[in-house]
Amino acid sequence: MDSVDAEIARAQEERRKMEEVAPLTSVTFDADLYGGANRFEGYELSIPVTEEDDDQDADGRDLARRMASYTGPKSLKEIPRGAEAEDDSGFKKPQRIIDREDDYRRRRLQRIISPERNDPFATGEATPDPSVRTYVDVMREQALQRQKEEMLKEIAKKKEEKNKAAAEPAPPAQKRRNRWDQSQEPDAAAKKAKTTSDWDAPDSTPGIGRWDATPTPGRVADATPSVRRNRWDETPTPGRLADADADATPSAGGVTPGLTPTGMTWDATPKLAGLATPTPKRQRSRWDETPASMGSATPLPGAATPAAAFTPGVTPVGGVDLATPTPGAMNLRGAITPEQYNLLRWERDIEERNRPLTDEELDAMFPQEGYKILDPPASYVPIRTPARKLLATPTPLGTPLYAIPEENRGQQFDVPKEAPGGLPFMKPEDYQYFGSLLNEEEEEQLSPEEQKERKIMKLLLKVKNGTPPQRKTALRQLTDKAREFGAGPLFNKILPLLMQPTLEDQERHLLVKVIDRVLYKLDELVRPFVHKILVVIEPLLIDEDYYARVEGREIISNLSKAAGLATMIAAMRPDIDNIDEYVRNTTARAFSVVASALGIPALLPFLKAVCQSKKSWQARHTGIKIVQQIAILMGCAVLPHLRSLVEIIEHGLSDENQKVRTITALSLAALAEAAAPYGIESFDSVLKPLWKGIRSHRGKVLAAFLKAIGFIIPLMDAVYASYYTKEVMIILIREFQSPDEEMKKIVIKVVKQCVSTEGVEADYIRNDILPEFFRNFWVRRMALDRRNYRQLVETTVEIANKVGVADIVGRVVEDLKDESEPYRRMVMETIEKVVANLGPSDIDARLEELLIDGILYAFQEQTSDDANVMLNGFGAVVNALGQRVKPYLPQICGTIKWRLNNKSAKVRQQAADLISRIAIVMKQCHEEQLMGHLGVVLYEYLGEEYPEVLGSILGALKAIVNVIGMTKMTPPIKDLLPRLTPILKNRHEKVQENCIDLVGRIADRGAEFVPAREWMRICFELLEMLKAHKKGIRRASVNTFGYIAKAIGPQDVLATLLNNLKVQERQNRVCTTVAIAIVAETCSPFTVLPALMNEYRVPELNVQNGVLKSLSFLFEYIGEMGKDYIYAVTPLLEDALMDRDLVHRQTAASAVKHMALGVAGLGCEDALVHLLNYVWPNIFETSPHVINAVMEAIEGMRVALGAAVILNYCLQGLFHPARKVREVYWKIYNSLYIGSQDALVAAYPVLQDEENNIFSRPELLMFI
């Protein structure tokens, strides 16, 4: 017994340890987020200044940050990557949203789905039921929350002051990095407290003592002898009481304000009083820990006490519970995370493997003879510990060990119990929402309400996890029955699902879709739920996924159309001055969507009021932010309201709060950007405060002001722009030295904006700006950050546009030899852009020498993979300089030759690429001998084994052949081409493409240098390439076919091609038909048609279709040349159009179409009408391709024969007694009508008048 107990104890101990390592509960999950000393790391604590940060749509900055190891365009990142990504199935693994979210975005999970609110429109004049939450209640709650925060902050401040006073007489002002502002935010206050003091000490201030006195978080109104008015003091109105209930119990609605961080702190304080006096060293205060228990605030019904529910290590009962996770049990337990589930599975497996052997097993193991089964000693007592016993029980879910299994139909392996009634598979994390669907027994006893709920859940599960058809029908049912289900039950089921932490992108998309559909149906019934919906939808607005953002906007826009402006404002108004920055941020974005849905004018009065709010700076801040978001979202659509928007926010520039000043400046910047290039008159009123502001502000505010100025200056007239630029430039130049990265970025941008306006003169820039600009910004460090790099290059190019090439290039050219490669690259890119923009005429001989020298150095020293910058720069400069490069060419070619021989494949490739860039310039410099030499060198390197390099070498050869021509080429073409033939077999796309281009070029220009036999050999190779994946290669090889056919005459090539029609592979045949058509085009159709038509006699489907297809392409390519051949092919087409085979008729119809279009107006109507008579009977075909081809043929005929002819064909069937016939004829009539309606007027039939209707058209009978 003792040993057993000890074992249990040990097991428990182990489990506890394991729990510490791999936490089980969601509580620890949250502690992960919020715990630790630097819990603000990665948070967005400040409102960023640059537009990229504000405008999430502009670029996924966070994505970029978190994916720092990936470079390349964003679109490429979406593509499933090679081997490592496609681990098993090749499909993209479903991705959980939470995995890619950063901490800031994860704060969405902290939000609470608030209970429904009163809909004043529905209730009318009646006083709302006291149990219903009204706007007043919400606002009051909000106010209380704020008050509480303020109080806590004040306490914190006092405590801090006290500590400061105690510690040091004059401590230096707190250094805050990257903050807009001294913390106004409560959480920041907590942080401050954490770093400086422990203000939890129970006996510190009287204020805190007062809180300590609060015995319970309950509603004992007079328990707290407070001086200030706080929530406890209020007379509990009935409405408030209802709230109190909501606070106290985490009821189904999940509204647990009592569990919000502040609520918890409230609870926690008294306990703290009992603690031993905390030492000041204790860094983690009680306050910091509070958010960790936020997990409990997750508004999930049933998840109220996670700590108690998941303590498997503590009590054996818990363990038992976990050991038998039948689905039913899971329901009861509520939330179980997938991690837990996996852990359980693993545990179960281990238990299973270690279970005691049964008698049968022992019997099977030991021989029957020679052993004796002893009776158990009298003292033996079998295990009766419930935990052990239950653990030992093979669970229905247990993984069986390896044994030759008995057939057990009822066995369920690791699969959860199958959902009844054809419901789709449930994931472990779904049980807490859908678990009740599994026990279907008591379905009959359910009340109608519950049954309805059940029905909704079933449909939702089908939408979420079902197969596409299931999903479709479920979605339709949900939509159709939306009003029947009612808004309440629907949203109560849908919205918690959206807050599920394990939600995947696809699931969220589907659920959002459900909401969207349901919204349409419910219309004004959604009003009480607006805020609930917003809580789950708003986070979509800041999602990093573009489509999620769009979806979020769509929903909110539909929501505002359904609920109306008043309800939207009422729902969101309380959030405007929410204490949480996250809430305010998302609310501002949501408001901008509302504005775009309902029109800016509708929102203006409200915005005006909010922006002037006296009560809290947060409200003003959010109001102004709404304006900013409107500008970003709606772009130039703000123009009509620009003046009112500016007027609404302008007072913010002189607000007492600096965050408000900052956001005002940023909003002005956004407005100016949206309005550009119009609307300067609307900004008149803010010019003065802005320009005055830049003299009085520092730091972030200054940055924001500068940004606004930068966007306003380009709107101005030249004269004003010049004046204002000079004004701002003093500050800008001063700020050049700012160490702040944000400031740097803004300053560079503003310089660009100022410089590019018209009124700023070159001299001014040259003398006043350039020296400081280069001294401060053209430093190595700037090249390391991509955004700085880009910004700096752009600005420098803009400056160069004003001051000319020489000034800029002269300043940076030395840096081409800098030792830092990124810096050299930045210099090179700038030079490339400047020279390409402005040409090299400013560059004098000395500078030219330095430039070439520097470029050669930079080119040779490059090591990184991103080689295109150097290559492009080199090419751009050399091409711009043109003949002036001549003296340097030997040196350049020497470098190239040297590098072609390099060990590194990359270097060889770059060298070859460089040849193709500078070949034209070499020709201009008459360096043909040098080129010939390079040609020979390249020829020698054709044995290159790296395909990338080989492709580049072929490209270089092509460039040389192009410029010096076939005759002067060395090595001679007759040597070069045979060397290329085997390379055509290479399967690498780059090699293929370059090789086929080169061969095609030779076939085009210098076919006579190569014997016909060689060309035939190449033809065979080309046939293989007709089915290349890359379109460019297919096209190049088809073209090459044409050239070769022209060079050696079509007969031999044609024979090859016609033989190729017999092959099985469809793609090959299609390519062959194209090649035949090309050959016919280049060598005139009469050389090809006889053989081709003769081939039609082969009684083989593929061949005949190939011939028809060739004819179709042929007539497409030769166009009006077809008039000479139409009579020749008509009999063949007649036959094809009467063939039994559908494809014959289809292909022939498309040939007829091309033919008709080609010969329109060339007098072949007789043949065309004849063919039309064969096409027409096919109009009743149903196969989509055939009917398409036939309709197109008729369209072609309409063009060639005129609409009247076709109309006459139509008239016979428009009023046919059979509907099937009428339908087809009307379709033809309609396309005829759309195609040439006017032409039909003259051709309409004469209808007889009826008794009181006139159908005749007497006007047409008039004549003079």
Added chain:
Amino acid sequence: MQASDRFNINSQLEHLQAKYVGTGHADLNRFEWAVNIQRDSYASYIGHYPMLAYFAIAENESIGRERYNFMQRMLLPCGLPPERDED
């Protein structure tokens, strides 16, 4: 229509056609079609200035009057629609 070609290009074609006033369908009756024809004709007369001028001379009216008349006649070009026999 078969289930298979509910989604193909042809159904889209019909959808596209249906967007234009003046196109027809299998259930169009003689009267409706005639109305379309008449309106198209008047529109065409008005649209081609030489036609208008020709009619003006023939009817000894001003061109503007002709245009006005044609436009007026486009309202009910064939008179009131016949009574539908409800069956």
